[in-house]
Amino acid sequence: MTKTAILGAGAMGESVLAGLIRAGRPLDSLLVGEKREARARELTEKHGIEVVDNVAAAQQADTLVVAVKPQDVASVLGEVASSLRAGQVVISLAAGVTIATLEGLVPEGVVVIRVMPNTPALVGEGMSVMSPGSAATAADLAAAEQLLSACGRVLTLPEKQIDAVTAISGSGPAYVFLVAEALIEAGVHLGLARDVATELAVQTLHGSATMLRETGTHPALLREQVTSPGGTTAAALAQLEQHRLRSAFVEATAAARDRSVELAGS
Ligand SMILES: NC(=O)C1=CN([C@@H]2O[C@H](COP(=O)(O)OP(=O)(O)OC[C@H]3O[C@@H](n4cnc5c(N)ncnc54)[C@H](OP(=O)(O)O)[C@@H]3O)[C@@H](O)[C@H]2O)C=CC1
Numbered sequence: 001m002t003k004t005a006i007l008g009a010g011a012m013g014e015s016v017l018a019g020l021i022r023a024g025r026p027l028d029s030l031l032v033g034e035k036r037e038a039r040a041r042e043l044t045e046k047h048g049i050e051v052v053d054n055v056a057a058a059q060q061a062d063t064l065v066v067a068v069k070p071q072d073v074a075s076v077l078g079e080v081a082s083s084l085r086a087g088q089v090v091i092s093l094a095a096g097v098t099i100a101t102l103e104g105l106v107p108e109g110v111v112v113i114r115v116m117p118n119t120p121a122l123v124g125e126g127m128s129v130m131s132p133g134s135a136a137t138a139a140d141l142a143a144a145e146q147l148l149s150a151c152g153r154v155l156t157l158p159e160k161q162i163d164a165v166t167a168i169s170g171s172g173p174a175y176v177f178l179v180a181e182a183l184i185e186a187g188v189h190l191g192l193a194r195d196v197a198t199e200l201a202v203q204t205l206h207g208s209a210t211m212l213r214e215t216g217t218h219p220a221l222l223r224e225q226v227t228s229p230g231g232t233t234a235a236a237l238a239q240l241e242q243h244r245l246r247s248a249f250v251e252a253t254a255a256a257r258d259r260s261v262e263l264a265g266s
């Protein structure tokens with residue numbers, strides 16, 4: 001089996017790592033590049049994974065998943081560049097780091113694929129969008145898709161859409177977790193015990209997402225089914241409309257998209 005190394009096992013890198021392990025990827029086909037001793041020990045204890053330095057990871061792996069902060073991508077790829085060889089695949093998860101920048105940081109012939117994942121990869125329910133670099137073949141893309149599909153769903157889109165993708169699915173889990181938090185707090189405000197409010201909110205989010213996925217019905221129709229004329233839901237939705245929830249999402253995602261564009265220039 002080919003070897004995959006994850007350089008930078010923070011929130012996103014560890015989510016991908018855990019997703020791959022959960023999907024049954026053999027531990028000896030995975031490596032992590034991590035410079036901090038204590039974190040390396042923690043990752044080995046938690047996942048049973050071999051942790052090495054970035055250069056050793058680059059030498060041993062066929063595919064490198066770069067999951068460091070956008071501002072650290074250049075230094076990490078600079079560190080491993082002389083160990084990279086033609087045909088090796090570099091998958092960058094970094095927001096705002098363009099394919100052109102990535103290709104300028106690796107030797108010619110190294111395949112670059114830019115990916116925007118999200119943290120539900122941890123439980124095999126991630127959403128990843130891939131944009132192929134100029135040297136990527138159909139076989140490289142198929143292999144990357146196979147790797148990422150262990151962590152959830154995968155789409156391939158042109159790079160020009162990646163900033164918008166980042167705003168919707170990359171950052172998206174944070175919006176959903178914020179909604180969960182808000183619903184739980186609202187339940188507590190209404191007098192429910194916190195654990196009860198949490199169970200109600202989490203199962204309602206899970207059930208609603210499953211219903212969207214399994215029925216394929218438009219969310220507006222599903223919302224109408226909940227909204228009895230003159231009832232409780234109509235009263236609540238009127239408040240959410242008055243507080244401009246829809247335009248808050250339009251403005252929030254535009255801000256995320258703009259920040260992704262801005263990161264490309266930094
Ligand atoms: N978090 C998310 O939901 C998403 C993140 N991303 C992208 O993933 C990337 C990582 O983000 P996130 O996980 O949130 O950030 P974190 O800060 O949680 O993770 C970055 C990791 O990189 C490690 N690191 C830093 N320098 C090096 C190095 N030289 N060699 C090896 N490891 C190094 C850090 O280790 P240490 O702590 O020891 O410094 C840390 O574990 C970003 O580029 C982000 O844009 C993309 C989609 C979603």
Ligand SMILES: O=C(O)[C@@H]1CCC=N1
Pocket residue numbers: 095166170171
């Ligand atoms: O907040 C960020 O910049 C990263 C990219 C998408 C989600 N988290």
